[in-house]
Amino acid sequence: MKKHVVLYKTLSAPLMARLEAVAQVTVVENPKSQDGLAHLRDALPEAEGLLGASLTLDADLLSLAPRLQVVSSVSVGVDNYPIDELTRRGILLTNTPDVLTETTADTGFALIMATARRVVELADWVRDGQWKQNIGPAHFGTDVHGKTLGIIGMGRIGEALAQRGHFGFGMRVIYHSHSQKPAVDARFGAEYRNLDALLQEADFVCLTLPLTAQTQGLIGAEQFARMRPETIFINIARGKVVDEQAMIEALRSGQIRAAGLDVFTQEPLPADSPLLTFDNVVATPHMGSATHETREAMAACAVDNLISALNGQRPKDLVNPETWPRG
Numbered sequence: 001m002k003k004h005v006v007l008y009k010t011l012s013a014p015l016m017a018r019l020e021a022v023a024q025v026t027v028v029e030n031p032k033s034q035d036g037l038a039h040l041r042d043a044l045p046e047a048e049g050l051l052g053a054s055l056t057l058d059a060d061l062l063s064l065a066p067r068l069q070v071v072s073s074v075s076v077g078v079d080n081y082p083i084d085e086l087t088r089r090g091i092l093l094t095n096t097p098d099v100l101t102e103t104t105a106d107t108g109f110a111l112i113m114a115t116a117r118r119v120v121e122l123a124d125w126v127r128d129g130q131w132k133q134n135i136g137p138a139h140f141g142t143d144v145h146g147k148t149l150g151i152i153g154m155g156r157i158g159e160a161l162a163q164r165g166h167f168g169f170g171m172r173v174i175y176h177s178h179s180q181k182p183a184v185d186a187r188f189g190a191e192y193r194n195l196d197a198l199l200q201e202a203d204f205v206c207l208t209l210p211l212t213a214q215t216q217g218l219i220g221a222e223q224f225a226r227m228r229p230e231t232i233f234i235n236i237a238r239g240k241v242v243d244e245q246a247m248i249e250a251l252r253s254g255q256i257r258a259a260g261l262d263v264f265t266q267e268p269l270p271a272d273s274p275l276l277t278f279d280n281v282v283a284t285p286h287m288g289s290a291t292h293e294t295r296e297a298m299a300a301c302a303v304d305n306l307i308s309a310l311n312g313q314r315p316k317d318l319v320n321p322e323t324w325p326r327g
């Protein structure tokens with residue numbers, strides 16, 4: 001008999017066909033809306049597999065799913081799942097690393113370029129019809145090439161950013177991570193720093209680390225105070241790694257030069273967020289992995305992980321290996 005899967009993300013027709021070949025699929029649209037959530041709650045009691053993204057699967061929702069065997073997330077980040085509780089119940093959690101690494105690093109570099117060279121601000125200025133004579137120093141940006149790229153979190157995405165900085169822009173790479181990585185040092189001429197030293201030294205401070213209990217609020221007022229008026233702050237990790245109010249103060253006081261932000265404490269970012277009042281902030285809508293190719297690759301990876309798990313095989317991207325082999 002086919003297993004029951006609750007799908008709360010739109011899949012392409014080929015992926016949907018692949019999933020439906022092995023599972024009985026209940027599609028829940030927009031699970032964050034009131035109706036969608038009610039539908040999800042109705043579907044959970046039968047669910048043996050879940051597939052989707054961006055939903056906070058809290059203890060209440062999980063308690064409605066006694067038959068659940070696997071949660072397949074279409075994301076690399078898994079901060080929205082109660083991992084300990086899933087593990088305690090023997091429920092497999094899978095994610096989609098690797099396939100989004102390069103695209104997310106591209107987004108990081110887009111924010112580096114946009115903030116340093118004031119691309120969005122000046123493009124808006126041209127669009128407003130304000131370009132009436134050659135621009136002068138008031139509109140100049142700052143160089144990216146040859147500067148010091150500081151990466152906090154040297155995982156796959158951190159490495160892909162280092163590659164772009166080192167080989168593409170001749171940047172000096174420094175990084176902070178839970179451990180020093182000799183292979184990274186050798187490949188990019190990178191140098192390990194403790195957090196304070198990195199914050200003081202980097203021209204670009206880039207966050208690429210996961211949100212966990214240890215990293216929540218890692219960058220607050222004390223950390224912004226260590227940065228310099230030339231520092232550009234880039235966050236492609238998770239909003240909650242940063243104390244957003246402290247970042248707003250750092251921008252307001254000129255403690256940092258600019259910020260390129262793809263992630264926020266509250267998403268979608270409220271239209272009245274003070275962050276949107278700064279010309280030197282480039283805010284994008286959590287689009288790190290958002291290209292047609294990469295989102296399809298992520299969904300394919302999630303479908304494969306789900307199918308493996310439902311077939312009793314170890315999925316490739318198992319986040320909680322303690323659940324394997326099945327008891």
Ligand code: DGY
Binds near residue numbers: 054076077078288289
């Ligand atoms: C990820 O894959 O974690 C992206 O940030 C989307 O949530």
